Amino acid sequence: MRRLLAALALVAAALPQAGHAVERPLWEAGVGPLGLYLPDYRGSNTSQGYLYPFPFFAYRGDYLRVDREGIRGIFFQSDRVELDVSMYATPPVNNSKDSARAGMPDLDATVEVGPVVDILLARDRKIDYTYRLRLRLPVRAVFAFNTSPHWQNQGWVFYPNLNLDVRPEFLGGRWNVGFSAGPLFGTQKYHEYFYGVPQQFATPDRPPYTAPGGYSGATFFASLSRHIGEFWVGAYLRYDNLSGAVFDQSPLVKQNYALGGGIAIAWVFAKSSTTVVTPD
DSSP, rough: OOOHHHEEEEHHHSSOOOOOEEESSSEEEEEEEEEEEEESSSTOOOOOEEEEEEEEEEEOOEEEEEEEEEOOOOOOOOSSSEEEEEEEOOOOOOOGGGGGTTTTTOEEEEEEEEEEEEEEESSSOOOSSEEEEEEEEEEEEEEOOOOSEEEEEEEEEEOOOOEEEEOOOGGGGOOEOOOEEEEEEEHHHHHHHOBBBOOGGGGGTOOOOOOOOOEEEEEEEEEEEEEEEEEEEEEEEEEEETTTOOTTTTTTTOOSSEEEEEEEEEEEEEEEEEEEEEEE
């Protein structure tokens, strides 16, 4: 269950809302499969595949929205600036499947949550736009949790990024395509959780290491999604470049990049009779 919750939060955060103003139901509900292929952690040379049931739900209210940007409370909104909530997640790591962390405690699933300032930089039209460029400034607290459940703060991250949403004509103008890129910064506690090696877990091939806070590499997202009749389809790809990251000397960093992604398909079996105009 904790793997599934982390995976759903990850997918929701990775599929930015892009688009074209259309009429959609106020809410929709559906279900389908979710497939993920993810590294154990950024810099790991071990990746895992996951297959989960995928509960799809969308709500398009004025002050509360559940969509491809996750669960958002709209605290402030103008033509150019929006303040809401940002989320991300990582799955738990079983160290028996990761040789770099063999003998160390397993990594719990993490959930990141915090405010994000969203600044509109450009768009071709106000309502029925075909492209939109935004500067997003999320600051998120990181919490690790296990099956107790027990939550423990593991520091903070800051991910300033440029986000481009488009509806390419060569895809028929029906696919919502999103791109985002920017540097990632983490506190010392956040980096220590993933890359620190306490003295009691040191080996000849894994010397003790204390990770500092600071630059955590650059992150790139690409995503696409659309409604096809009674179905919703979405996919994303994430690439991280860890060159120059402050923890690059950690013995747990086995490669200076990370690549992962996922795809989900949901059959929408219920929807509201009330409709709203929304970018979708």
